[in-house]
Amino acid sequence: MNILLCCSAGMSTSLLVTKMQASAESQGIDCKIWAVGNGEVRNHIDSADVLLLGPQIRFMTEQLKKEAGDRIPVAPINPMHYGLCNGEEVLKQAISLIKGE
């Protein structure tokens, strides 16, 4: 599973990446999680299975959906989970999006 996170500069989402990785490891889930800024997200869409957006750039959801085509799900992260860096919940969201739930 390849989970791509995106925010303005890829800084605050990278805080979340660490937490998500820890959560994935403890559950024995094998996945790659990484974060980028919205300037370079286009170059990463192709290698991702899901794209999650920081809530502060959720105004870009529609545009990025278009860029991703129908290939992968694109969704903003719940602001509360984002703010509290709740890696477990965000990982859950990513997995359920990939499974198409």
Next chain:
Amino acid sequence: MMTFIEKYIMPYAMKFGNNRHLLAIRDALIGMIAITMVGSFAVLFNNLGEIIKPYGRLMESIFGESWKTLGGDIWWGTFAFLTIFAVFGISHRLAKSYGDDGFEAMLVAAACFFLLIPQVGQVPDTEGVWGFIGYGYFNATALFTGIVVALLATELFIRLTKVKAFIIKLPDGVPPAVAGAFAKLVPGMLTIFIFGVAGLLFRKMTNGEFLNDWLNATLVAPLTNAADSLPFAILIVFLVHGFWAVGLHGPNILGGVTTPLFTSLGTKNTDLYAQGVADLDKYAILAGPFLDAFVYLGGSGATLGLIIAMFIAGRKRHKQMLALGTPPGIFQINEPLLFGLPIVLNPIWLIPFISAPVIMTVVAYLAIKWGLVYPVVVASIPWVTPAGIGGYLATGGHISGAVLALVNLAISIVIYLPFVYITGKMDEKKLKHVQPEQTPTIQG
């Protein structure tokens, strides 16, 4: 409240934040940060000797009389040609947003920009010499002209590549790379030709005035003058935090407008500084990293002040938030705090969140205007530079810059403190109300 935002604010944020032209400008200028930073620091290192005399003497004793050559060369390679990089970057980014690979577009746009520059250079004591160009056509002075030409040329080029009649079909055996270059041959030629004719017609109509010169005079001066004013500074800061109030990344959305203005004013200051101009009134105030260095301390909303206020008045209550928000907060990253506390959509927290940065902007602007603090002379510093250090670096190593940042930090603490106290009282009250109902469930 949420539906109101989704319905009335999101569409505007979307329009503004997703406008491909503004995005191309912003991304290109942000992509140039390596160039603007190394240029800024080269100027800084060369001129630090004026302020810190022992530093100048030390450098001279190690590297000899010509110790400033390297810094000068770097300035020449970066700042003196700033607009060129912008033209390349913007047209590349814009063409990419249309699904083009951007390479030919970038070269064609650069050609269009160059052909609009006068071929006769003004050299003192002569009537002008053919074949010489002053660097004023390439440095930050020409930035807005470069932006306009890059956008127009790229638009034209991309539109022409979509016209089927212009695509030269090669036989099937030709490698795709070759065929690709040929496909854009006619659109590229036409774009350059049209710009050439337009430039020529413009000169005929205006008795020899060049389009670039004219654009510079009619666009740049009024734009940058309007941008470097206190009302504009307050407006921008207010809008940035208004967007954040509803959970949208304000600086990101407005970046298409603010980045070129601040970059242009910042590089103007760096150029003045490099020339050793001592008259501080000539420097722009709202330039370069002004907001990052003096206002966004801890991030948008000056939330470093909030963190410190929490340490003072709500350490126990906000234990988790402080643990989560302090380390990134030192490096001006505050999303955990904005969404975690949360400040976003919270009417009480939004009062200090918006008022603190506005007041700090006024203080910083006036402090520089009145000459109490040295102006920003560095075009860019990373926005993650911690509070205080940012102020010191931005002003070219003046302690007054660090002091201003710290005074502003103190102001933000004072503004946030009562709100930390009030929300604490409110939480206590709520807890008392809820507790009788909740106790059984906790026991069960």
